[in-house]
Amino acid sequence: MPGRERIAVTGLGLVSSLGFGADVSFARLCAGERGIAPVTLFDTTGLKSQIAAEVSGLDVAAIAPRGAVQDWSRSDALAFLAAREALQHARHVEGTALGLALGGTTGGMYETERALMQFAPGGIAPQDARRLLDFPLAVSVERVARALGSVVQSATVCSACSSGAVAIALGASWLLSGRAERVVAGGVDGLCQLTFTGFNALGAVDPAPCRPFDAARAGLTLGEGAACLVLERESSARARGVPIIAFLSGWAVASEAHHITHPEPSGARAAAVMLDALRAAALAPSDIDYVNAHGTGTLQNDAMEAKALARVFEPDLGRVWVSSSKAQLGHTLGAAGAIEAAITALSLNRGVVPPTAGLEQPEVPGIRHVRAANQPAALRAALSSSFGFGGACAVLAFEAPNAEARVLTPGMAAPIVISGAASYGLRGLLSGADNSVYVNEPRPPSEPPPEPLSLLHPERSRRFGRTSALVVASAERALRDAELEPQGVGFVVGSAFGDVERSVRFLQKLLAQGPKFASPAEFPQLVASTGSGNASIYLGLTGPCLSVSEFATSGESALSVAISLLELGLAPAVVAGAGEAHDAIVDAVLGGPGRPPRSEGAGFVVLETLPSAQRRGRVPLARLLEHGAWRGDATRAFSSLVAPPASAIVVTGRLPSAAAGALGRSAWRGVRTHALPSLLGFHEALGAVALSVAASEVASGRATQALVVTADVDTLYLTRLEGYEVRP
Amino acid sequence: MDQSALKSKIKLAILEELDLRGRTEADIDDAAPLFGAGLGLDSLDALQLAMAIEERFGVKVPEGEGSRAVFASVNAIAAHITQATSE
Numbered sequence: 001m002p003g004r005e006r007i008a009v010t011g012l013g014l015v016s017s018l019g020f021g022a023d024v025s026f027a028r029l030c031a032g033e034r035g036i037a038p039v040t041l042f043d044t045t046g047l048k049s050q051i052a053a054e055v056s057g058l059d060v061a062a063i064a065p066r067g068a069v070q071d072w073s074r075s076d077a078l079a080f081l082a083a084r085e086a087l088q089h090a091r092h093v094e095g096t097a098l099g100l101a102l103g104g105t106t107g108g109m110y111e112t113e114r115a116l117m118q119f120a121p122g123g124i125a126p127q128d129a130r131r132l133l134d135f136p137l138a139v140s141v142e143r144v145a146r147a148l149g150s151v152v153q154s155a156t157v158c159s160a161c162s163s164g165a166v167a168i169a170l171g172a173s174w175l176l177s178g179r180a181e182r183v184v185a186g187g188v189d190g191l192c193q194l195t196f197t198g199f200n201a202l203g204a205v206d207p208a209p210c211r212p213f214d215a216a217r218a219g220l221t222l223g224e225g226a227a228c229l230v231l232e233r234e235s236s237a238r239a240r241g242v243p244i245i246a247f248l249s250g251w252a253v254a255s256e257a258h259h260i261t262h263p264e265p266s267g268a269r270a271a272a273v274m275l276d277a278l279r280a281a282a283l284a285p286s287d288i289d290y291v292n293a294h295g296t297g298t299l300q301n302d303a304m305e306a307k308a309l310a311r312v313f314e315p316d317l318g319r320v321w322v323s324s325s326k327a328q329l330g331h332t333l334g335a336a337g338a339i340e341a342a343i344t345a346l347s348l349n350r351g352v353v354p355p356t357a358g359l360e361q362p363e364v365p366g367i368r369h370v371r372a373a374n375q376p377a378a379l380r381a382a383l384s385s386s387f388g389f390g391g392a393c394a395v396l397a398f399e400a401p402n403a404e405a406r407v408l409t410p411g412m413a414a415p416i417v418i419s420g421a422a423s424y425g426l427r428g429l430l431s432g433a434d435n436s437v438y439v440n441e442p443r444p445p446s447e448p449p450p451e452p453l454s455l456l457h458p459e460r461s462r463r464f465g466r467t468s469a470l471v472v473a474s475a476e477r478a479l480r481d482a483e484l485e486p487q488g489v490g491f492v493v494g495s496a497f498g499d500v501e502r503s504v505r506f507l508q509k510l511l512a513q514g515p516k517f518a519s520p521a522e523f524p525q526l527v528a529s530t531g532s533g534n535a536s537i538y539l540g541l542t543g544p545c546l547s548v549s550e551f552a553t554s555g556e557s558a559l560s561v562a563i564s565l566l567e568l569g570l571a572p573a574v575v576a577g578a579g580e581a582h583d584a585i586v587d588a589v590l591g592g593p594g595r596p597p598r599s600e601g602a603g604f605v606v607l608e609t610l611p612s613a614q615r616r617g618r619v620p621l622a623r624l625l626e627h628g629a630w631r632g633d634a635t636r637a638f639s640s641l642v643a644p645p646a647s648a649i650v651v652t653g654r655l656p657s658a659a660a661g662a663l664g665r666s667a668w669r670g671v672r673t674h675a676l677p678s679l680l681g682f683h684e685a686l687g688a689v690a691l692s693v694a695a696s697e698v699a700s701g702r703a704t705q706a707l708v709v710t711a712d713v714d715t716l717y718l719t720r721l722e723g724y725e726v727r728p
Numbered sequence: 729m730d731q732s733a734l735k736s737k738i739k740l741a742i743l744e745e746l747d748l749r750g751r752t753e754a755d756i757d758d759a760a761p762l763f764g765a766g767l768g769l770d771s772l773d774a775l776q777l778a779m780a781i782e783e784r785f786g787v788k789v790p791e792g793e794g795s796r797a798v799f800a801s802v803n804a805i806a807a808h809i810t811q812a813t814s815e
Contacts, residue, residue: 203775203791261772458749459768517783521746521776 004408007172008237008244009398011090011230012342013082013186016329017053017223021085025329026346029354032373034328036209036221041110042193046514049205052191053223053330065147073108073135076143078226078335079188083144086184090230091242099153099180100145101171102228103163103187104334105528108135110192116507124504129589132504136497137528138549140188142714145631152631153180154715155561158528159546160388161294161331162253163187164227164338165396166546169251171231173564181236186228187338194507195333196222197515198523202261210297210331211358212324213306213369220296223330227338229345234405246345247399249381249408250281253544253570255536256391257486260524263300263387267307269542270387274312277395280569282408283381285313288320288397290353290382292344295324296331301387306364321377323370327357337386341396344384348400353377389524390533392545409569416566417620417724419573419613420482420606421695424474425599425680429455431481432621435696438689439651439674452581460538463525465499466581466600468534474602475535475575478692482573482606483618490543490571492562493531494554494578496684500585502526531579543571552654554578555603555688556710556717560629562607572612577604577692578685599681603689621699622706625720634659637716638666641707649674649703651694653687653710662716668707686710691719698723734806737784742802745780746773758802774799781805787812 014022017035028035035053044050055078063080064072079102092098115131124132138156145151153174159166164187171185189195199205199222206219229248237244252273258264278285293305313320325343332339347353355370362369381399388394422431423438428449430437452469453461456476461469471493479486503526510518524530529547536545544565550557555578562576579602591598613620630637650663650673663669676690687710694706698721708719729737739753742762746769748755756767763769769777777799778789787809789798798808 201775201779202772259770259772262770453749458751462747462749517779519776520779521772524772 004176006234006405006408007175007231007248008234009229009246009248009345010232010237010242010244011086011092012245012345013085013089014227014339014342015055015078015081016225016339017055018329020081022342022346026343029325029328029343030352030374032355032357034209034357036330041191046516047197047200049200049207049221051209051221053221054191055224071134072143073111074190075104075107075188076140078190079140080144080147082186082226082228083148083184086228086230092182092230095150096182097152097180098148098150099171099174099183100141100151101155101157101167101183101185102141103157103167103337104137104140104189105158105160105163106189106192106195107137107139109194110190111135113193113507116504117511121512126588129585132500132585133497133589136549136551138551153629154631155557156549157546157561158334158549159392159394159532160390160527160529161333162337162386162388162392162394163334164336165341165384165386165394166253166337168229168248168338168341168396169253169394169568170561170564172248172251173568175231175233177567181232183231184228185231186226187335188226189224189332189334191222191224193510194503194526197510197518200515201518201520201523204298206297209358210327212295212297212327212356213302213362214359215361215363217297217299217302219298220326220331223332225329225332225335225339227335227342229341244401246348246401247403248396249283249399250277250397251395252276252280253394255542255545256393257536257540257542258391260390260533260537263304264391265304267304267311270304270308270393271311273393274308274383274385274395277383277397280409281397282406283397286316287381288383289379290321290347290377292340292382292384293322293324294385294387295326295356297326305387306367309367317366318368320368321353321370322367323354323356325354337394340384344382344398348379348382348398351376351378389527390529390536392529392533414609414611416563416607416624417610417613418605418622418624418695418721419608419618419620420478420484421621421692422474422477422481423601423603423689423692424452424470425449425601425689429473429477431477433696433700436693436700438679438693439697442679463521464534465502465525467495467499467579468531470581470600470602471531471579472535472538474577474579474604476539478575478604478606479539484573484606486540488543488571489541490562490565490574491532491535491541491545492548492558492565492574492576493535494548494550494558494685494688495531496549496551496554496580497583497586498528499526499583501583504585543574552684552712553687553710553715553717555685558688559627559691559719563627566607566609573606573608575604575606577602578688580683580685596677596682599683601680601683601689602685603692605692605695620724622695622721623724625722627719630716631714634662634711634716637718638662641667643667644671645704647703648705649697650707650709651690652676653690654682655709655711656713659709659711659716663709687717694721731806734809735802738802738805741780741784742777745776756802760801762799762801785809
């Protein structure tokens with residue numbers, strides 16, 4: 001690749017407490033208005049903070065398709081509004097193939113809470129439990145994709161408060177790798193009692209509207225909203241003649257590996273991520289005129305961020321405009337990175353920067369805070385920073401639409417190999433070649449596997465739920481199998497539902513006893529990014545660490561996203577996989593008579609660029625020959641498959657009959673097939689186990705190539721591997 | 729309440745609420761500091777313990793700096809609970 005093309009932002013959609021639509025939200029934001037008021041969505045009695053930035057007047061019934069009103073959450077509606085506005089803005093014509101990437105942390109948690117309030121106290125009746133699984137994190141992408149039509153590539157990512165920014169970086173990767181021609185990417189989060197009570201329990205909220213960077217600040221104010229950006233390559237925007245709002249020039253995603261709730265206090269890690277984003281954009285700190293800061297208003301974030309800003313911009317710090325939008329829009333968690341990206345793009349486009357409302361006495365001198373309303377500023381380039389729970393950092397670099405073209409460093413186009421594999425299941429924790437025992441010795445073992453938590457250091461795994469334990473133990477084994485040090489390594493974990501039983505217990509106690517005894521230490525273990533946060537900290541992984549969710553293909557989605565991170569050059573290696581633990585509620589709803597028996601397990605592989613593996617003298621297990629995700633017609637996915645060599649195998653995870661039929665008509669028909677659900681029972685991480693087992697089998701030389709095929713109702717994944725040392 | 733029974737209950741609360749797997753009451757010294765070196769606990773643990781003491785013993789722990797003195801040791805927590813319940 002001779003340098004990559006620039007990515008143009010050609011559409012924006014934004015729903016916030018300041019209004020429906022990007023124009024109205026931005027105008028009111030720049031005018032210094034604050035969309036913070038007493039909470040109306042739920043009872044806040046007994047809580048330290050009783051205010052939030054709610055989107056008032058959100059009429060889900062008017063937005064959801066007819067007949068689907070019961071199924072749509074407020075988050076779904078917010079996401080759809082933002083996506084639709086952005087696409088209209090970009091003059092998108094229905095029918096053009098789209099990628100859709102959304103970040104978020106709680107999905108339809110508000111609706112889940114409403115359902116729980118309707119149930120009789122005590123145990124949950126089986127007919128009620130179903131409702132608790134109606135709003136998993138991935139559902140917004142599913143609803144928006146169906147409503148928009150023509151979505152060919154999609155993902156739901158969660159990296160806590162940087163989720164929205166990470167989704168935008170992921171969308172950019174699809175454009176650069178050619179997986180999509182046009183992408184709508186952003187973030188969404190609706191308010192809910194889980195996060196509202198959780199941040200209260202952590203003592204992280206200000207009873208008054210938050211005051212980012214102020215000496216008297218006392219915490220954050222929660223909010224809700226959604227924003228989406230339409231992204232396309234510059235040549236595509238020019239060819240269509242659509243105005244370019246701004247350029248997304250660079251990005252960086254990395255982890256502090258420090259603490260589940262506290263940021264690394266020196267700001268060194270955050271500064272390194274900002275500098276990485278600048279490097280990716282081929283910009284210097286002297287090119288940046290504005291930073292839309294994370295600026296939550298908490299004591300710890302703002303102190304850390306002020307130090308990070310100084311590290312990046314000194315001695316030039318006083319030249320760079322800085323503001324936080326959270327004193328006006330609240331902290332919208334998984335949406336914040338996308339909302340602030342949209343604001344940053346609009347600031348560059350219009351030459352005006354929004355103020356930090358509520359800032360009276362800046363704590364740290366030397367920062368050029370925007371204090372006045374409608375502050376004009378001629379901006380060349382700007383950063384939008386997001387620093388989330390578990391140390392999940394993401395920084396996006398944007399440039400004004402008149403920025404001059406220049407050569408940008410391409411991402412890595414290097415071949416990708418699998419340099420380690422591990423799984424947890426019926427036979428406990430296995431790695432390397434042992435891992436393929438499931439296809440060679442299908443008889444179940446006589447001994448039960450060790451308890452997942454017993455595989456971890458007790459002090460460093462405090463409060464881990466069963467899913468986190470499965471995930472971290474398996475990922476640790478995969479990392480060791482790859483003989484890889486964790487610095488700079490990324491991590492992507494798929495999870496369909498998270499720890500439903502534990503979340504429900506937290507909410508039931510809250511509903512029964514009020515917020516007084518809501519556990520502060522429990523809350524960080526209940527958010528959708530818990531798995532990646534715990535893994536990053538436990539294993540010391542400092543690359544991009546995130547969670548993804550896609551129902552029964554969550555593990556496959558994790559693999560896709562990990563490949564995108566490698567293609568973006570965000571890490572030389574990424575540990576990718578999924579884990580799903582037994583959960584009384586999930587098992588009761590999805591298991592039972594007439595359904596495949598449910599089990600639990602985890603599968604992880606270490607994906608690495610070939611040059612990285614070669615540099616450290618590691619002989620990989622397998623070479624990744626192709627990997628693709630398809631939405632819709634399963635037949636299309638198989639049409640370009642080349643015929644298998646002798647001694648190839650097929651490993652399948654979940655495979656609905658349409659996909660199985662398409663496989664049976666493909667060039668790989670008749671190839672020896674190992675169906676994991678019949679060997680291992682079913683769980684949502686099975687696709688990741690399938691890949692891990694397939695990698696081990698081709699590494700052993702027993703099979704030359706393996707085709708891993710897994711599918712859900714609307715999605716199908718194909719991954720083809722061959723043993724590294726047995727190239728034909 | 730008998731002081732040794734009270735201290736035993738406090739230690740149980742610490743072990744359970746802070747998820748100190750593999751440790752027992754005998755591992756917690758009555759007079760040793762709980763935070764920093766000691767058991768390696770942090771401010772998130774302090775928040776959790778403050779909530780748990782109120783839930784289990786009906787006694788509030790002051791917020792912020794005030795909690796430091798109370799959480800100095802098991803002895804200090806016991807003294808705080810004894811004093812608050814005798815008032």
